[in-house]
Amino acid sequence: MHTDEFLIEKTKRLFETTTGWGDSEEWTNQDFVILSEKIQERTGVALSHVTLKRVWGKVKYESLPNTHTLDTLVQFLGYQNWRDFKSQNGNGSVKTHVVQPVLNGSEPKSPLKKKGRLLKGILIAVVILIATGAFIYIKEYKPAVKDNEYTFSSKKVVSVGLPNTVIFNYDASKSPYDSVVIQQSWDKKLQVKVSKYQHQHTSIYYYPDYYKAKLIVGNQIVSMHRLLIKSNGWLPIVPQSPVPVYFSKEDAMSDGKMTLSVKKLQDRNIKMQPNPPTVFFTNVMDFGEIYSDNFTFETSLRNDYHEGASICQSTKVYLLCEGTAIYVPLSIKGCVSDADMLFTNFYTSGKQEDLSAFGVDFSSFVKLRIESKNRKANIFINDKQVYTVSKDIIKSKIIGIYFMFQGTGSVDYVQLTNGKVNYRDDF
Numbered sequence: 001m002h003t004d005e006f007l008i009e010k011t012k013r014l015f016e017t018t019t020g021w022g023d024s025e026e027w028t029n030q031d032f033v034i035l036s037e038k039i040q041e042r043t044g045v046a047l048s049h050v051t052l053k054r055v056w057g058k059v060k061y062e063s064l065p066n067t068h069t070l071d072t073l074v075q076f077l078g079y080q081n082w083r084d085f086k087s088q089n090g091n092g093s094v095k096t097h098v099v100q101p102v103l104n105g106s107e108p109k110s111p112l113k114k115k116g117r118l119l120k121g122i123l124i125a126v127v128i129l130i131a132t133g134a135f136i137y138i139k140e141y142k143p144a145v146k147d148n149e150y151t152f153s154s155k156k157v158v159s160v161g162l163p164n165t166v167i168f169n170y171d172a173s174k175s176p177y178d179s180v181v182i183q184q185s186w187d188k189k190l191q192v193k194v195s196k197y198q199h200q201h202t203s204i205y206y207y208p209d210y211y212k213a214k215l216i217v218g219n220q221i222v223s224m225h226r227l228l229i230k231s232n233g234w235l236p237i238v239p240q241s242p243v244p245v246y247f248s249k250e251d252a253m254s255d256g257k258m259t260l261s262v263k264k265l266q267d268r269n270i271k272m273q274p275n276p277p278t279v280f281f282t283n284v285m286d287f288g289e290i291y292s293d294n295f296t297f298e299t300s301l302r303n304d305y306h307e308g309a310s311i312c313q314s315t316k317v318y319l320l321c322e323g324t325a326i327y328v329p330l331s332i333k334g335c336v337s338d339a340d341m342l343f344t345n346f347y348t349s350g351k352q353e354d355l356s357a358f359g360v361d362f363s364s365f366v367k368l369r370i371e372s373k374n375r376k377a378n379i380f381i382n383d384k385q386v387y388t389v390s391k392d393i394i395k396s397k398i399i400g401i402y403f404m405f406q407g408t409g410s411v412d413y414v415q416l417t418n419g420k421v422n423y424r425d426d427f
Contacts, residue, residue: 004064005064007085007086007089008055008064008065008070010089011070011073011074011077011085012024012055012056014077015035015073015076015077018076018077019035019038024056027056027058029049029053032049032052032053032056032058033049035049035052036048036049036051036052038076039052039072039073039076040323041221041224042075042076042221043072043075043076043186044185044186044212044323045072045075045186045323045324046323046324046344046345046394046396047069047072047073047345048345048392048394050391050392051065051069051345051392055069055073066347067082068347070082070085078219080188149174149222150170150171150172150174150175150215150217150222150223151169151170151171151223152168152169152170152171152213152215152222152223152224152225153168153169153170153225154166154167154168154169154213154225154227155167155169156227156229159230160230160231160232160285161230161231161232162205162206162207162208162229162231162232162235162237162246163204163205163206163243164204164205164229165202165203165204165205166184166202166203166204166205166213166227166229167200167201167202168182168200168201168202168203168213169199169200170182170194170199170200170201170215170223171199172194172196172215172217172222173196173197175196175217176217176218177196177217177218178195178196178197179193179194179195179196180193180194180196180215180216180217181193181194181214181215181216181217182194182201182203182213182214182215182216183213183214183216184203184205184211184213185209185211185212185213186211186212190203191216205227205229206243206244207229207237207239207244207282208229208230208231208235208282208283208284208400209229209284209320209400210226210227210228210229210284210320210321210322210323210399210400211226211227211228211229212224212225212226212227212323213225213226213227226322228284228286228399229284230284230285230286231282231283231284231285231400233249233283233285234249234252234258234281234282234283234425235247235249235281235282235283236248236249236251236252236258236260236279236280236281236282237279237280237282238265238268238270238277238278238279238280239278239280245268245270247260247264247268251264252281253427256412256426256427257410257411257412257427258281258410258411258427259304259408259409259410259411260279260408261304261408262304262305262408265277265279265408272305272307272308272310272407273307273308273309274308274309275309276305276307276308276309276310276406276407277407277408278404278405278406279404279405279407279408279409280402280403280404280405281402281403281411282400282401282402282403283400283401283402284320284399284400284401285399285400286399287398287399287416287421287423288420288421289397289420289421290397290398290416290417290418290421291395291396291397291398291418292319292321292324292326292343292344292372292393292394292395292396292397292398293372293373293374293375293393293394293395294372294373294374294418295370295372295398295416295417295418296369296370296371296372296415296416296417296418297319297368297369297370297415297416298367298368298369298370298413298414298415299317299367299368299403299411299412299413299414299415300365300366300367300368300411300412300413301315301317301330301365301366301368301403301409301410301411301412302362302364302365302366302409302410302412303315303330303362303405303406303407303408303409304362304405304407304408304409304410305405305406305407305408305409306332306362306407307407310406310407311332311335312331312332312334312335312338312406313330313331313332313335313362313406313407314329314330314331314335314338314406315329315330315331315362315403315404315405315406315409316328316329316330316402316403316404317330317368317401317402317403317404318400318401318402318403318404319370319398319400319401319402319416320398320399320400320401320402321344321396321397321398321399322396322397322399323396324342324344324345324394324396325342325344326342326343326344326370327341327342327402328341328358328368328370328379329341329350329355329358330358330359330360330362330366330368330381331358331359331360332359332360332361332362333356333359333360334359335359336350336355336356336358336359337350337351338350339355339358340355341355341358341387343377343389343392343393344392344393344394344396345392345393345394346389346391346392346393355387357381357386357387358381358386358387360381360382365410365412366381366382367380367381367382367383368380368381369383372393375393375394375395376388376389376390376393377389377390377393398416401414401416411427412426412427413425413426413427
């Protein structure tokens with residue numbers, strides 16, 4: 001079996017070929033900065049140039065890259081994730097040649113037979129190499145793209161509010177294929193094939209967020225632009241397919257709290273058991289010039305439902321950023337193994353690290369505070385510092401706040417500030 005180290009080295013070689021930059025041993029710091037931008041443009045995921053330098057061995061780092069980083073790297077190369085990359089590369093396995101022993105008394109092979117076997121083996125090897133090369137060529141073939149060869153833009157039917165229809169205008173008439181793909185966001189499930197001979201396509205966006213819409217020809221992103229779908233203030237949502245259940249802000253206001261009672265959910269025919277719903281409180285807007293590397297966020301919240309399959313009371317608080325996100329998990333202490341946390345480009349999981357400090361008692365409101373400054377963040381729960389993120393924080397504009405409750409929950413207040421920008425809502 002080839003080790004992950006071997007496959008990581010192969011990934012680096014593929015990057016050398018894909019970028020056309022040659023031997024990565026000669027890449028400069030600026031090359032990694034540019035590569036970081038290219039990866040974010042193609043995948044929608046931000047990997048800092050420092051993280052990339054660690055992968056390439058430019059910065060001393062003893063551990064292997066985490067799965068999140070590896071997934072993103074191979075997605076840039078056209079694979080779904082690291083597991084898909086390993087699978088399509090033989091899962092790291094290599095065939096070993098088994099030497100058959102010559103039994104006592106067996107007839108030795110004649111030189112002619114040996115020569116015939118050798119020629120046959122060479123022929124098979126050549127065929128395999130040709131087939132492999134053809135497969136790689138077909139998989140990695142990307143049409144050459146000239147400047148202004150494709151155009152791609154969009155406009156929203158309504159400036160704010162959900163649902164929101166977006167009209168895409170495109171010109172892909174020079175595509176070598178009869179159809180091209182429009183992808184609504186980072187999610188490859190939200191792809192639709194459109195004719196290269198047409199020039200418009202419409203899509204409905206059901207959730208507020210920061211999206212990157214893409215025009216794809218073959219397997220290459222030829223054009224991409226940003227799309228901010230605003231919520232028009234706080235919007236309570238219960239996700240379901242294909243259309244979520246929307247509540248008005250007034251539906252969720254009670255005694256100075258933002259909350260959805262079990263009764264209000266059941267009045268909309270939302271069942272609490274056996275599979276409890278997920279309740280989102282969302283607010284996506286332009287908060288002004290406030291960024292992930294310099295802010296203070298504070299809130300007080302409570303998960304209000306702990307029956308049946310909602311026993312863990314899983315809860316997450318999100319700060320949406322342009323091209324990335326921050327989220328902090330909360331749950332009862334017995335379920336912290338399932339917790340995970342993202343801070344722009346930093347990721348950790350309760351499967352690989354002790355996150356028991358994020359286990360809380362939701363019998364009363366829990367105060368959460370995040371302080372980020374100089375690309376270092378401290379997280380406090382009930383005024384006690386419980387975690388520090390000191391690496392991989394990138395600067396990205398904050399454009400939204402999400403509360404996610406398993407079952408349902410309540411929020412007492414929200415505050416987001418950097419000293420110049422001040423947002424607060426006491427409901």
